[in-house]
Amino acid sequence: MTRLDSRARTRAELAETLAGKGVPDDVAERVLDRLQEIGLVDDADFAERWTARRHESKGLSRRALAEELRRKGVDSRVVQEAVSAVSDDDEVRAATRLAVARLRAGAGVDEQRLTRRVLGALGRKGYGSEVAWTALRRAREELGEGSDDTWT
CATH class of the missing domain: 1.10.10 (Arc Repressor Mutant, subunit A)
Incomplete structure (x- = not known):
């Protein structure tokens, strides 16, 4: 099973996994760029879905959701957009x-x-x-x- 089989991952999570397996940085960057290019890695989509799901299932506030997304390596601008969907x-x-x-x-x-x-x-x-x-x-x-x- 690969990291993308169980759930969507952020680019940072996948980069960490590749680094942990000893993949050279330049190769990891090319792989991640390609995954992003074909739509398998999309931090904005990930953040939007994560926010909706965690707010509904766990009742988390915007502040807590933003912190979770930051820990997953999502860019602060993307985090702000995602959590702003919660009124x-x-x-x-x-x-x-x-x-x-x-x-x-x-x-x-x-x-x-x-x-x-x-x-x-x-x-x-x-x-x-x-x-x-x-x-x-x-x-x-x-x-x-x-x-x-x-x-x-």
Whole structure:
């Protein structure tokens, strides 16, 4: 199985794989250029698909998605374009889904402790405080609990 069989890869990921196998840099560059030329390597397409999939499946924020793409060696301009497809509303909806799940999982836990847990979980997904609090309020409303005025 080759590196492109399981999922799409960035140019940087493939360059790292080739370097790890001892392929000379000039040969690796030619191979990568050819793969890019025939459309098997396309960092912009990779970033767009990665962003959509990870935002939907993992509920990651734009900030977290951008960090993942940077770690994969995607150019910062391409990263910015890809994550800009996630709107503010998309982020709040995803954060609210996560908050609802955390609130349900924490049934019976002290309200302030549960609030800290939910906000912490959203923070680890890359959401800032404003989005996290908005999502928490919306999640509580969705669950019929009202908003948490104790902390706001």
